[in-house]
Amino acid sequence: MASPSSPVIPCIVFLVTFISAAMNSHVVGASKEFKVGDSEGWRQPPANQSALYSRWAAAIRFHVGDSLRFEYKNDSLLVVDKWGYYHCDTGKPISVFTDGDTVVSLDQPGFVYFISGQADHCLNGQHLAVKVIALRPIPRSPPSAANPPGLASAPSPFSSSAVSDSAAFVSISLALTASFMDLLWAP
Structure with a gap:
């Protein structure tokens, strides 16, 4: 098993930072x-x-x-x-x-x-x-009296495929991270 003072910790920190940055990058689209x-x-x-x-x-x-x-x-x-x-x-x-x-x-x-x-x-x-x-996420806020639950609201600016792509990316990233951790911490 790897000790906590080994270079594994910086690798994990880097991996988590990389995944977080990649998850947030879907908001900014590539220009065409x-x-x-x-x-x-x-x-x-x-x-x-x-x-x-x-x-x-x-x-x-x-x-x-x-x-x-x-x-x-x-x-x-x-x-x-x-x-x-x-x-x-x-x-x-x-x-x-x-x-x-x-x-x-x-x-x-x-x-x-x-x-x-x-x-x-x-x-x-x-x-x-x-x-x-503009590509900006719209912050979600709780319903107000002007927009009670159950009434139709404006559609999301992000397509359902973009949300699905993000969810798939997160799932794959977490699975890879778990596999990486298992390899590092295995006896």
């Missing part, structure tokens, strides 16, 4: 880069596809830390406010890009609006609004 429009890129959509970018964005959940890659030719990209988006106003952009390969970081939650620098392209559907969400 999305190519706007997929194979279509950033271009004026055909007449019968004016909702091209709206449909593309509706299929994706954008998180703080993600980025958008705009690939385009003979055009430009403007970051605008909500009014500029809905009115295809190229006169007061927040940012202007003309390099043909622009990566925009989504660094805060909320809506971000993009339009083509050519007003007629924007009017024909070359505009994009994305909703960026």
